[in-house]
């Protein structure tokens with residue numbers, strides 16, 4: 450069967466694919482999104498939902514650069530998204546604490562905090578007592594200090610995906626859910642069509658936003674995409690009156706309390722291929738860790754556990770690039786542990802690339818070229 454053609458086919462209906470589709474449609478491109486399950490059914494619906502502007506990633510980029518810009522663009526877009534599409538994504542900038550369990554780590558945090566402050570990003574250094582005052586629910590033994598960023602926050606990732614998909618639909622995106630991509634047809638060095646379980650789709654441009662499966666999709670077009678799955682297990686408690694007020698990062702496991710009062714505790718980082726099973730010993734272990742850090746969890750029942758597959762790139766940074774070979778194939782994957790932090794910004798950057806606009810941030814950080822002389826890039 451042959452389906453009506455589109456300018457762009459986006460493969461994947463997670464946070465990245467829906468953000469890309471929404472942004473491209475707003476820029477006037479005709480877009481079809483192909484998703485083999487449903488919107489947000491993989492990593493994008495299975496994560497903790499932290500959106501942190503200052504966190505572990507800041508240690509690598511102490512003078513805020515492209516990674517910060519990508520996060521900032523996303524976080525700012527989330528402030529407006531609810532009103533744009535009429536879905537509350539429960540985004541709140543409740544502020545977050547980045548913790549240090551050693552003096553070395555504290556030095557890294559201080560270096561990054563100084564750099565961020567020089568660029569006008571509010572980050573305040575805390576001693577151990579300051580950390581305790583900032584989040585009294587957190588048990589502070591062994592914590593030597595940290596930093597507080599009022600811009601760090603949290604959202605409901607399933608609602609984020611739903612809102613992005615809703616925005617995309619309203620701007621005319623055709624959503625083919627329950628539809629699997631089987632092949633990418635290339636001719637004369639460029640992409641021409643995508644073969645799906647619902648039929649063939651002629652197109653000029655294809656966006657690979659297939660998350661942990663991006664390497665499989667890349668292989669369909671003869672491109673090596675260095676992304677592999679990294680399993681993360683999570684658990685959810687029954688609701689309780691709010692006692693965790695900040696987003697905590699830098700000490701595992703991380704936890705946040707949803708608007709309804711449930712506590713999400715997560716997540717492991719495991720190299721087990723595409724195995725999405727929840728393993729009782731690991732869950733028990735991180736439940737124990739969570740109890741030590743958040744004693745108020747004691748007595749709360751666990752009502753659900755699940756696992757998701759992060760799309761892990763070798764350096765944990767996204768891969769966003771419009772390729773020359775085959776021409777017309779754009780990569781938007783490898784968002785690793787921070788795909789929610791980067792989704793809307795990725796949509797904007799991919800739109801810049803596919804519409805010929807000047808990219809809103811430096812592209813080198815995100816290109817495949819950075820792996821050229823590494824084992825993964827060979």
Ligand SMILES: Cc1cc2nc3c(=O)[nH]c(=O)nc-3n(C[C@H](O)[C@H](O)[C@H](O)COP(=O)(O)OP(=O)(O)OC[C@H]3O[C@@H](n4cnc5c(N)ncnc54)[C@H](O)[C@@H]3O)c2cc1C
Nearest residue numbers: 461463465485491493496499630660681716787788789790
């Ligand atoms: C436990 C855990 C905690 C996390 N916590 C956070 C956090 O707090 N903050 C944060 O920013 N990030 C977090 N992340 C990371 C974040 O979830 C991911 O980076 C992000 O969801 C990746 O989005 P994606 O759209 O690339 O992938 P996915 O959401 O996995 O979407 C890819 C989609 O492609 C589809 N697909 C694959 N192959 C095909 C095919 N052949 N045809 C059609 N469709 C196909 C899949 O069905 C899937 O829906 C966490 C992840 C985990 C697992």
